[in-house]
Amino acid sequence: MTKNTPLMIVGAPRSGNTLVRRVLMASGQIYIPPETYVLGELIENWRRAALLSWRDKVWLFCAYFDRHPHRNDMDIASLSPFADTAARWPRAQRNLRALLDGFYRFMAGEHGYTQARWGDKTPWNTVHLKSITRFYPDAQYLHLLRDGRDSVASQVRADMRDIDEAARRWISANEMCERHLRKVSHLQMRYEDIVRDPETSFARVFDWAGLRFESRFLTEVPARMGDVTLRTHHANVLEPITPRSIGGWTRSLDAAQVSALPAPFHAMMTKYGYG
Structure with missing residues (x-):
């Protein structure tokens, strides 16, 4: 790991990705942009641009980001x-690697950050994790795990997907992490541990990432967080870290809805000790 090694935060949606981004960026040692969505697509489709001129490749690269609905x-x-x-x-x-490195640094500069190191915290990256880990075998991958019931309920409340699709998304995201992080530097952290004992949890994350940890990072909010202020489902990220969201699924899902979730969901819940 070097000071330029990317740090990829991966896991199912609504598993604490944005909270971890906030604390890491508060350290002033790494820049992590709002969710980028297209990293995996770019990596997988780049070979199709082989016959284009370099200028056209650059324009195509930018178009992936510029034309996304969440631009x-x-x-x-x-x-x-x-x-x-x-x-x-x-x-x-x-x-492509130089383009990605340059583009993340460009975003950092546009937001007033000068860190040499960058990361990404897009949950959708789990869909393309096989390609991303092959392209960035030297990156560090932080796998955030959360009780599937809370992840599902939070996705539904945020109007991201319905309950069945949210459950399938939780299963597939964690399956992809299990399958493709085996041969790369990775650390699995539970959302519940992070919010119950942020001091100990983030000290561990920072040590693993090769970053210096200070307690003040837990309460400072970086400037220009983009989607945090634009997306209402990220609003709690600006609040003090608290465990009050643990078990929040009981306020929006009933026992019958949870029981009706697919068998692989319950099997994975048991596997991770959430049953």
């Missing part, structure tokens, strides 16, 4: 400054 979450007026600069890069720098 405004980036809180960046224009990607043209990056595209104009990258199009003039020397030949030795003309590759």
